[in-house]
Amino acid sequence: MTRLLLALSLLFTLAGPLHAQRAPNAPAEDGPTNVILMIPDGFGPASVTMARDFLRWRDGTTELPYDSLHVGSSRTFSAKSRITDSAAGGTALATGVKTYNGAIAVDTTKRPVGTLLEGAQRQGLATGLVATSRITHATPAVFSSHVPDRDQENEIARQQLNKEIDVLLGGGRRHFLPETMANSARNDERNLFETARRKGYQIVETANELSQTNTAPLLGLFSDGHMAYEIDRDQTQQPSLATMTETAIDALSDTREGYFLMVEGSRIDHAGHANDAAAHLHDIFAFNEAVNVALDAAHRDENTLVVIVSDHETGGLTLGRNRNGEGIYSWHPDALADVTASSAAIADSIRAHRSSNADPTTVRQRIADTLTRLTGVSDLSDERLDRLVDVEGKYTLGKAVSPIVNREALVGWTSHAHTAVDVSLYAYGPGANRFVGNHDNTYVSEALADLLDLNLTSVTEALRTTEASE
Ligand SMILES: [Zn+2]
Structure with missing residues (x-):
């Protein structure tokens, strides 16, 4: 009897945490077919409240699309700094490895580390990257290239096109045009649009052109540099983040069984750097629309895991401040x-x-x-x-x-740079319960790799073998 009770209590102890925080190396019996990882860059805890308070004031809306999906939070420090940059923060999310600020999917010794996107490709999944920054900017770059310095965007562009990624949508034409062409930022004769065409990519450069396609491979670059802040965006020229997300999901769903898609609300962060509250707010709303698109897809097929997590907070945003030396209970x-x-x-x-x-x-x-x-x-x-x-x-x-x-x-705002505070973690779909709790940012990558049954260690080994033979 005592032995039975012991066995039962042991079983209970073992089974209890399973639904909440299974170790990342536990088998993924409940794994999703598709993963959409959404990164609102520079979206801190106060950003969430700001967006919700604004909507409640404007029209009585009380819930953001992800409020009910809040499962935990993520620690963001990098290998060398309590305050991460987007390169190290993104590398942790993309590879499960902490590195130095500025590193694009390389470790502290500057050697390449395998990414979720690369692991997904090896597993036969379709892959896509969507961003409102230059597609060569830190966050999309860490999934699709390996360089020691985030500023090597010309090289990042070259590597991205060598990867055979099915869908690439964002800004950053200047890193794809040869140096002889106007607005190019390259310092060589490579025309990466030509390279893309040779590889069979369909190329689109306006909102209208994007609206006429939903098949991969697809390269859409809608601006020379970053795409516009949502508050400034000319809707006839540049597509919204939601439209890009919807097109990417359509194209990836038709390409192969299963996909990995990363969507970044890039400019939420830039508005934070500029301490620009209104631009910050509008880019959050644009991101929210993209979240709705992703959640609609996940509701439809019941095989899609949507994870939403920022790489860090930006600006030290807070709501409420002294005016004329006096604290006020309002914003x-x-x-x-x-x-x-x-x-x-x-x-x-x-x-x-x-x-x-x-x-x-x-x-x-x-x-x-x-x-x-x-x-x-x-x-x-x-x-x-x-x-x-x-x-x-x-x-x-x-x-x-x-x-x-x-x-x-x-x-x-306390800073024009990033801050060290934890950021919120949201998840919906098969495997969502794996994200419950306060985790290191590397855990997000480990859990996603496990749920998709990806072996990032072998991706890293393959990358290093290629590197050694070059
Ligand atoms: Zn960032």
């Missing part, structure tokens, strides 16, 4: 509703006024009017207006615009 989402352009775009308009030939008083008035028109702020202090008239430097003007809105909204 004002309505102040963000009046903003209709990013701080970067407003800075461009101001720059245009500053370089006009009008007399200084007129220029000053035009700058004040532009600011009021695009942000809704009308009672600008002389001191702040002086800065808009005089401040120098490419990004400095944008950084002079953002605080004007932040002060109205009672939104605070």
Whole structure:
């Protein structure tokens, strides 16, 4: 009897945690056919509250698409820094390996490490990358290339096209054009659009062209650099993140049995760097629409696991701040509703006024009017207006615009860089329970590899064998 009880209690102890936090090397009897890994870059805990509070103020919406899928949180530190950059943070998510800031899917000794995308390809899955940054930027790069420095975007582009990835959608044409062509950032004669064509890729460059296709292989590059902030986006030129996600899912579903897709809401992070609350908010909403598209697909086929996790927080965003030295128990989402352009775009308009030939008083008035028109702020202090008239430097003007809105909204930022706080982790679909809890960012990759039955160690070995023979 005692022995039976012991056995039962042992069984219970062993079985208890299984549904919550199975070790990553446990067998994946409940594995998904498809995985959509969604990375809202620079999306911290306060970003979630900001988006939800704004919607509740605007139309009474109380839930974000992923609120009910919240399963835990992720620690983001890199191998060499308590504060990660997107390269090291992304490498951890893509490969399960902690590395130094700036590293693109290489370890601390700068040797390549296998990625989820590469593992998925070896397993015969279709693969895709979707981003609103340059497709060669850190987060998409860590899934599809191996270089010691994230700035080697020309080499990243070359490697991406050598990988036979089924769908690539984002910005960054400049790294695919030969140096002789306008707007190229390459320093060689390689025309990677030609390479892509030879490999059978269909190439699209506008929202309209994208709307007319949903088959792989597909290369869609919609801007020379990053795609526009959602708040500034010309919808006739650039597709939304949701549309890109939908096209990618359609194309990948038709290509092979099973797919791995990474979708990045890239510019949430850039708005954080700029401390631009309104641009941050609109890129979060664009990301949310893409999440809805992914969740719709997952609901339809019941074989798709959707995991949503950021690589780090950006900007040290918080809601509520002192004004005139005094703490206030409030923040004002309505102040963000009046903003209709990013701080970067407003800075461009101001720059245009500053370089006009009008007399200084007129220029000053035009700058004040532009600011009021695009942000809704009308009672600008002389001191702040002086800065808009005089401040120098490419990004400095944008950084002079953002605080004007932040002060109205009672939104605070502590940094123009990333911060160390944990970020939220969400999951839906087969295997979602594997993500319950507070995990290191490397765990996300380990659990996904396990659920898809990928062997990233053997991918790493194969990469190093190739490297040695080159
Ligand atoms: Zn990032």
